[in-house]
Amino acid sequence: GEDVEQSLFLSVREGDSSVINCTYTDSSSTYLYWYKQEPGAGLQLLTYIFSNMDMKQDQRLTVLLNKKDKHLSLRIADTQTGDSAIYFCAETAINTGFQKLVFGTGTRLLVSP
Amino acid sequence: DTGVSQDPRHKITKRGQNVTFRCDPISEHNRLYWYRQTLGQGPEFLTYFQNEAQLEKSRLLSDRFSAERPKGSFSTLEIQRTEQGDSAMYLCASSSNRESSYEQYFGPGTRLTVT
Numbered sequence: 192g193e194d195v196e197q198s199l200f201l202s203v204r205e206g207d208s209s210v211i212n213c214t215y216t217d218s219s220s221t222y223l224y225w226y227k228q229e230p231g232a233g234l235q236l237l238t239y240i241f242s243n244m245d246m247k248q249d250q251r252l253t254v255l256l257n258k259k260d261k262h263l264s265l266r267i268a269d270t271q272t273g274d275s276a277i278y279f280c281a282e283t284a285i286n287t288g289f290q291k292l293v294f295g296t297g298t299r300l301l302v303s304p
Numbered sequence: 305d306t307g308v309s310q311d312p313r314h315k316i317t318k319r320g321q322n323v324t325f326r327c328d329p330i331s332e333h334n335r336l337y338w339y340r341q342t343l344g345q346g347p348e349f350l351t352y353f354q355n356e357a358q359l360e361k362s363r364l365l366s367d368r369f370s371a372e373r374p375k376g377s378f379s380t381l382e383i384q385r386t387e388q389g390d391s392a393m394y395l396c397a398s399s400s401n402r403e404s405s406y407e408q409y410f411g412p413g414t415r416l417t418v419t
Contacts, residue, residue, distance in 0.1 A: 233413045
């Protein structure tokens with residue numbers, strides 16, 4: 192079955208780059224997602240990547256995928272205090288018709304001024 | 305496009321009572337999902353609908369839980385005889401059935417507290 196793991200906490204200074212890491216287990220064709228959750232709120236879809244890609248860039252966000260190690264990372268350039276939130280990695284696989292998201296436990300990012 | 309909406313945003317109920325939550329998906333999204341998120345954890349899949357058909361249910365969805373989407377638009381999630389362990393955030397998401405569209409957009413959630 193699918194399993195997604197993330198480190199629990201990351202602290203950076205404003206203006207630095209943040210790198211949030213995730214490992215997943217499913218080896219079939221899969222989509223991998225990054226969501227952001229602010230306190231008391233729902234989840235905001237930031238970006239996603241299909242498993243046949245190595246990298247995707249979208250403004251300050253860069254997603255890197257290492258299929259061999261089943262490792263996904265999210266890099267946030269020029270991190271701002273407004274980026275403080277919990278970031279969830281999630282995957283969905285072809286054997287579920289890409290319909291069931293499996294989430295990690297989330298990484299809490301704290302950005303200090 | 306107004307996004308996914310959920311009602312109520314917060315619900316406090318006594319153990320043993322029944323509760324019902326509503327989700328309105330993004331208009332013209334034909335897929336609708338329910339997830340449950342407990343404190344400090346990521347969301348866990350409960351069930352999903354394509355139009356009015358409920359296509360998959362998680363083992364987490366015990367007999368006390370029922371979800372409906374009668375007209376293929378809004379959905380309701382009912383919990384009967386609530387237990388303290390049901391306290392969680394209940395999240396709804398929707399997605400389009402356009403080919404290669406696998407983006408799920410989430411609502412703000414309904415936070416349930418069972419006392």
